[in-house]
Amino acid sequence: MPGSSANSFLRSLCMLRWLAIAGQAATVLVASELLDLDLPLGPLWSGIGVLVTFNLYASVQVHRRRSEASNGTAFAHLLVDIVVLTWMLGWSGGIHNPFGLMFLILIALAALALPRGWALAAAMACLIGYLLSGLIGRPLEGHHNPYALIVSGIAASFLISAMVVLYFSTRLAADLRSxxxxxxxxxxxxxxxEGIVALATHAAAMAHELNTPLATMTLLADEIAAEVKTDDLRADVALLGQLLALCRERIRNLAVPTEVDLVREVSQWRLVRPTIDLHRTGELPTALRVEPAISHLIQALLNNAADAGEAAGHPRVDLHLEYCDGALDGEVRDHGGGFDPDHSLLPTTSLFNSDKPSGLGVGLALSHATVEQLGGKMTMAPADGGGTRIRFHLPLAYLATRGTGTTL
Known part of the structure; x- marks a missing residue:
């Protein structure tokens, strides 16, 4: 349905149908009581009653409906209006009744909201209804000036038609923009x-290629460690061995993803960025194991925050992680220069587009994609005193944790 869903169309029909019911009831009362027209009130009120009953049923069904209604269902609802309008016109003047122009409203609604085939079917049903009302209808009697009555009815039909078309077309235009x-x-x-999938494929290939040189570098580091004599060199070689072990663990995790210890992963980040002052708060279970994607998310946010702080001359990052009620809440705050408020939205789609001279443009985009995939939320806001705060909420109810809480 172009510009609107079938459910939205049905809701609009229900609203317009209540207005039509009120207008029909008012017209019957005015024509019979004030204008003294000889009208068959029984058939007319029965038609209004049928329309009230159907609209109650339609309103309940529309509000209860969880799936999208079909175009056939929307046409069937419109067909009920056509049949009732035919019935009402047939008992109140037929083709001589100026409110026969209401068929044009129904055709316009069908053309605006239904596909071409269904719109043509609705137009054909309106044409048949108009012809039937003309064949079975009888002229209105009891009024001293039939011409003035017809002119008044045409004017009222025009005003009603203008208001309905304006309302419905405006609503459809809003739905179309949405x-x-x-x-x-x-x-x-x-x-x-698509870019993330291509990046993941390339990362898997690189992980396979880097495994061998990293193994060789580890062996060389072990040999060097056995030969060094001074404590300073021994400490440096030990740090090099830890970094190589960390790299090999990361590469193995790329090839065969397994759950990781989040507390350990956060602690290991200091090995990668030893020049950054990391302030950690919050409590996590001692053996909280999460998907590798969550570890990558936190590391990417920490690296971005560290880069921002270093660029501003404040190499500090504040990290808060809390596991509560089956969810992981986190916040990463940098002490950099902040961001432009006019461009404060997270880069939900920009991949390989970085503001940093040496950046790859994948950090925040991958982080947002990870949070989105896990059904969480992520927000970015300026921090008091400068810098940026990035908060995220990840539902982890499926995880089984062990041990007691530990302060980061």
């Missing part, structure tokens, strides 16, 4: 995900 924004976001997300 749908276009959703499609644009989906297209951008698809483009980003």
């Amino acid at each position: 749908r276009e924004r959703e499609l644009a976001a989906l297209r951008e997300r698809f483009t980003r995900n």
